[in-house]
Amino acid sequence: MIVRIMGEGQVRLADEHLVELNALDDELLSEMEAGDEEGFRRTLGGLLDAVRRLGSPLPDAELAPSELILPAPDASLDEVREMLNDDGLIPG
Numbered sequence: 001m002i003v004r005i006m007g008e009g010q011v012r013l014a015d016e017h018l019v020e021l022n023a024l025d026d027e028l029l030s031e032m033e034a035g036d037e038e039g040f041r042r043t044l045g046g047l048l049d050a051v052r053r054l055g056s057p058l059p060d061a062e063l064a065p066s067e068l069i070l071p072a073p074d075a076s077l078d079e080v081r082e083m084l085n086d087d088g089l090i091p092g
Contacts, residue, residue: 003051004066011055025088040077048073
C-alpha cells in the first residue's frame with residue numbers, strides 16, 4: 001500500500017501493519033469527537049510516526065498513486081475532520 005503524508009512524501013507500507021494503524025486511527029477519531037486537542041496532537045503524531053517507522057520511503061522521483069492520504073503533522077483538528085470518512089482516516 002502506498003501512503004502519502006501531506007507535505008512529506010510517500011511511503012510503501014505492508015498491509016499487515018494496518019491493524020496497528022487502525023488502532024491509532026480509532027483513538028484519534030475518539031479524541032476528535034471529544035474535542036481533546038492535546039490527545040489529538042499526541043495520537044496524530046503517533047500515527048504518522050508509526051507510518052514512517054513501519055514503511056519504506058519512496059524516492060522523490062517515483063510517483064505512485066496513493067491509496068491512503070494522511071494529514072500533515074501540523075494539521076488542525078478541523079482540517080483532519082474534513083479528511084475523515086466513516087472509518088476514520090484509515091479504512092477498515
